[in-house]
Each structure stands twice: as structure tokens, then as C-alpha cells.
Amino acid sequence: MKFKKIITTLLISSMSVLAFAGCSSEETDTSSAETDVPAEAIVIQIGFENSMSEPISQGLVEWQRLVNEQSNGALQIELFPDSQLGSKNELIDSMLLSEPVMTLADGAFYADYGVKDFGIVFAPFLFDNWEQCWTLIESDWYKEQSTLLEEKGLKIVSSNWVYGDRHTITVDPVNTVADLEGMKIRVPSNQIQSIGLDVLGATSTGMAFNDVYQAIQTQTIDGAENSLSGLYGRKLHEVAPYLILDAHVKNFTTWVMSADFFNSLPEDLQTILVETGKQAGIYNNGLQETADVEYLQKLIDEGVTVTEMTPEITAEFKAKAEAFYDHADTFGWSEGLYDTVKAAMGE
Template identity: 60%
Template sequence: MKANVSKRLLAMLLCGAMAASLTACGGSGNGGSTGTGGDAASTSGDVIELQIGFENSISEPIGQGIEKWAELLEEASGGTMTITPYPDSQLGSKNELIDSMMLGEPVCTLADGAFYADYGVPDFGIVFGPFLFDSWDECWTLIESDWYADQCAQLEQQGLKILTSDWKYGARHTLTVSPVNSVEDLAGMKIRVPNNQIQSYGFDVLGAVSTGMDLGDVYQALQTKTIDGAENPIATLYGRKLHEVAKYLILDGHVLNFTTWVCSADWFNSLTEEQQNWLIETGNEAGLYNNEVLDQQEQDYLQQMKDEGVTVVEPTEEVLQGFKDKAQSFYDMGDTFGWSDGLYETVCEAMGKQA
């Protein structure tokens, strides 16, 4: 507990120092601004800096995407807006960063619907439900839908602004310390998931015992067999070197994980409309770059994992159907998550899928 408090305090002090710096040079994340054109929107030539903290390595596709975003934003803004990346949880955990945003700090992080469900928009959590999407096209159709726009608007009312949603994080697979060849093999296994209710229940319905944990703690937990496995896209599993301590990977693709970058709504609303557009448009462009890098590198990462001794299972359609059948009970738990009536059917319709 003391370590968590210290880490949280460090993150808040760093963010506070950043806010003070911006105020001193004429730009700030003014929490009282609700329009376009607050203090941070100064057009006097002062540089506005956004700190982006995330759990992943800078060498992963997502890290390369952030570097591209920084480059594009600096170019679009003529050097008046900059992004500083902080990989490897240097600014604290995802939840700590989101808490900082709620205070109006000029920070941004990668987050998903499962986290947003815990921050006052329960229906958003369904996008992280197991085996919801059958293809990436369904993801992109959904983020362009009226339903998705309404979820983003509700989140903004809670103090969080989604900047961009067209980033692939990757298909999430399961890496374990002992073989998993079917959904039945997950029974009783302790599988690390991010710290949110949706992903916990999403693995529990498959028969596993979900264990919420920060990504930075997973390597040691696998090494000491405190947990039996972890789930994430191939790029992240390899980037965090988790395959060194867990040698079995099943390509179940239980979540097609598109991801979003989120910041303080108050801070965003303190920018001018032009600055807001620069931030969003370059974020979307960087997302497309990230997706290209991810697609190119995933197969290379997978081959390297095999070369380094990982046993990879590519499940048959029959085996995958077993996972999907087991997962279906998740969508009967709407009352547990506080979902709107008929949410599953609504979302399937929004993405052009038969419920």
C-alpha cells in the first residue's frame, strides 16, 4: 500500500509541476474552462505540452505510434504544441493517470471501454466483452456509429475526453505457464487482467480466475508462479518479455482490442478550436500509422517467440467455438454491469452484426 501511495504521489507531483510550468508561460489546463479559447489556448506563441503516459515499451508499435503523433502534432502546430511520451508506467498506472485527468492535469493515456465503465459510463464496457467482434471492420464500423458518439459524449460529461479511437492495440491472446489447448484447460487458472470489472468477468466466465494487476508487475508474478498466465496482444506480450517466463501461447483472440487515447475534458476545452483539431486530426493519422506498424510486426514477434521456445497453439474453428459458447453468458450479466436494456443487441446492430 505504501508503494502504491508513493507512486501515486510521484505521478501527481510530476503532473502538478507540468501544470505549473504551463501556467508560468501563459498556458494551463484551466479546470474552470468549458469553452474553446481558455488559458491553454493562448495564441501568443507559447508552447503547450501534453504528457502521454502509458504502460508499454516505446519500442512497441503503440510507442512508435506515439512518437509519430508527437512528430505530426509539432509539424501541424508549427511547434506550438508538443507531446512528451512517458512509456513503461513512468507517470504511474492507468488509473492514477486518469485520476490526474479528473483534476484537469495536461496528461493523456491509453484506455478502453472497460475502464470507462468504471468511470461512470457503464455501457461503454461492452466493447471489451469476450468475442464481441469477429473482424476489425466491425470495430471501425462501431466507432463511427451514433451509439459510440453518445458514449464519448457521456464520458466527456464525466470529465474525460477521447481524442482518437482508430488505434489497434491488437487481438488479445492468452500466454500461460502450462498448456492451454481448449477453453476447458483454463479452469481454475489464475490469469492476469487489467484492473477493471469487465475484463475480470470476461475471463471468469471462461472458467479462469481473473487477477487484476498492473502490467509492470506481471513478469515477476509469472516468474514466481503467483499467476498462471496473462492476456494481451502479441506485441505487448513480446515487448514486455513475458514469454521468457511463460512458454505456452494460445491464439484465442478473445478481444479485438481497438484502443483510445484520453485526456482531461477541462484541459481539452481550454484549447482553441484550431488546437483541438490539430490534436485530434494528428492523433487519428498516427493511429493509422500505428496500425500499419502493428500488422507488419505481429508476425515477426510471433516467430521470435517460437524461436525462443514458446509453444504456440492456433485453435481450430471448433475449439474457438467452444470459447465463444462459454463467453456468451457474459452478455447475460447486464444487470451486474449496470447496462442499458438490450445493450448487446444495440451494439451488434451498430456494428452491422447479427446478435
């Protein structure tokens, strides 16, 4: 995989910068003590599979702005949508070689990279609401998992980003969980999400998101699961006009990079990167909330048939999903993990 070389030609002369460590943009005081700006900017390339029209991409634009502003240009972010830098797995592999790249990833991927217990956050129907997600990411359990991941070479920079409820779009109608039986549904290429769909009766198929449209069009697969913004952004409804709002996963996403590269940054830039990541996450979440309503209406207006989840249908899906936890040994989970996580998320 070829990566664009790090841009290091931005020369900055005779400029002053605030001592930002620990400060948010709202707390910035322009009269603070001065420090020297590095002669060359440090550039982090963020590669992701989404199109720039999606809310999460606009959240990244805000992060890009905040990093540049708060570091006074010493730290820069470059954005590469539509898998331009490679697949998620390729990007993560490059991080393990200390490349200065970042991508969005989730517990299911971290499980595949050695922190097995992290995978449970992508279990189907684990969360009932977003508050449980935010309680979990602030818990000691989550911090422990993040530390274990860092020991594997991957640093989670930010976790408070809503990617969205993940729903399923298909070529034929799905009105009950039984209708998924035998359907080939695209999932990201990881074990957790694959089994999460398989237990519902579907046949999971791992592939890059930018390959999905053609795969549905050529009848290689029968549908895909993703957030409303992701489904609409890829125009999948043009080839798969049926949507069930199953919300099988409440997908909070994380931004991850090389632990070695992160630790090589000056401490003030580490702080800026983490703090602005949180600020941009809050910005993203506001966009996502508004966009979900708008995207659903767009899908309906453009001919999609939508199935809402009644309490009866939800109960059917949840009952079917219970088989997922029978795979605890397959996933290599710690004993009693489900109960531990339920307690950590406030239940």
C-alpha cells in the same frame, strides 16, 4: 502521485503558423494566412504502460512529430512509457483533476468511470473482424457514449488505434477452454475484463502490466493476456512459454484526457490534436499488422509453444463466453444493449 511539471519554457519569437483548423498534413498549404504563435508551448504528457519497443509506442512518436509540426511548436507531446507516470487508473483519476495528461484506455475502464454501456466493447468474442470495430466507432451509438464520458470529465481524443488481438500466455499449455480452469490470469484492473476471463474458467487477477513478469516468476499468477506486441515487449514468454491465439478481444484502443483541459485549448490546437491522432492511428495500425507476424515468429523462435484456434476450439470458447452476457445487470447495461451494439457495428 507526482507528476512532472508542465514544461512551459519554450519561447518562440517572430514565427508564423498556418491556420490548421480542419486540415490534415496532406492538405497543408504553406501560403495560408498567418497567425501568432503562443509565447509558451502547451505540453501534454502521455503516460502508458508499454515499452518503447512496441508498435503503439512508435505510433505515439509519430503523433508527437505530427503535433509539433502542424502546431509549429505551439503544442507539444511528451512520452512516458513503462508506467512512469503511474498506473492507468491513477492517470485517469488525475485527468478528473484537470491535469494535462493523456493515456490509453478502453471501454472496460470507461464503464468503471460511469459510462456503463461502454464496457461492452471489451466483451469476449464480440467482434469477428476489425471492420466491425471501425464501423462501431463511427456510429451514433459510439458518439453518444463518448459524449456521456465527456460529461464525466474524460475526453476521447482518438479511437482508431489497433492495440491488437488479445491472446493468452501461460505457464502450462492451454489447448482447449477447459485447460483455463483455475488458472490465475492477469488482466487490467477493471470489472469487464475480469469477468470476461472468469466466465472462461480462469481466475482473473488485476495488476499493473509492469508487475506481471515478476508475478509469474514468483508463481503468484499463471499467465497473462495481451496483444502479441505487449506479451513479447514484456518478455513474458521467458517465464510463461505457452501461448494460445484465442483472440478473445479485438482490442481497438482510445487515447483519453481531461475534458476540461481539452476544452481549455484553443480551437485550432484541439483540431490539430484530434486530426493528428487519427493520422498517427493509421500509422500505428500499419505497424501493428506487420509486427503481429514478426512477434509471433519471434515467440516461436524463442521457444514458445503456440496453440492455434481451430473452428472447434473457437466454438468452445465462444460458447463458454456467452455467460458473460448474463452479467448485464451486474454491469448496469441498458436493456437490449447487445442487440443495439450488434446493429451499430453492421450486423
